[in-house]
Amino acid sequence: MIIFGWRVVFFTLGKGVFHCPQCGGDREYRRRQGRNFFTLFFIPVLPLNKTGGEIVECGTCRGRWAPGVLEVPTTAQLAHMPAMLLRMAIAQVLRSGDYTHAPARSRAVAVVRQAGETGYDESALNADLGRPFDEVRREMSRASSALAPEARESILRAAAEIALMDGPLSVSEQDTLGAVGADLELTRVQITGVVSLARQASGH
Numbered sequence: 001m002i003i004f005g006w007r008v009v010f011f012t013l014g015k016g017v018f019h020c021p022q023c024g025g026d027r028e029y030r031r032r033q034g035r036n037f038f039t040l041f042f043i044p045v046l047p048l049n050k051t052g053g054e055i056v057e058c059g060t061c062r063g064r065w066a067p068g069v070l071e072v073p074t075t076a077q078l079a080h081m082p083a084m085l086l087r088m089a090i091a092q093v094l095r096s097g098d099y100t101h102a103p104a105r106s107r108a109v110a111v112v113r114q115a116g117e118t119g120y121d122e123s124a125l126n127a128d129l130g131r132p133f134d135e136v137r138r139e140m141s142r143a144s145s146a147l148a149p150e151a152r153e154s155i156l157r158a159a160a161e162i163a164l165m166d167g168p169l170s171v172s173e174q175d176t177l178g179a180v181g182a183d184l185e186l187t188r189v190q191i192t193g194v195v196s197l198a199r200q201a202s203g204h
């Protein structure tokens, strides 16, 4: 007697660390894709069609999710987010003005260090200034949704203060602050409020 049938076999496409909704913490995952196999005596012998889409499987609880679960920031990423966002916000604003202005540059480095990145220095700032604009904007909007509005406002405030160090805001600096505020998911009213407070404080 020949016993035949079919079953789903999963292939691993990639690995990483994600926030597992079931474990409630950072766990290793495997990104997998299922494929139907024709089986003979319970052994998969012939690949058939792919089943559904990719899934993400937790290495600890074996829970399975759609790949969208990878968009949720991990605890480790969250811990670095405010400093990371601050870096990107500051770099964008600096780039739109006089990024060689020494006091603005050293203030930028000091602020990022205060936020917890104690190793941040001039060469790290130069690297941030050289990052592709699209990449920065994507990362910012991904990271922003995880932060409270007050934290996002304080990031914009720090960027505005740095932009104001070389004098009144230029049109391009104002535009950039508006764009950074939007990437931080702040409303127009919030952005205007934060920027005007920074202006008053700086006297420009």
Ligand SMILES: [Zn+2]
Residues within 6 Å of the ligand: 020, 021, 022, 023, 024, 027, 058, 059, 060, 061, 062, 063
């Ligand atoms: Zn899990």
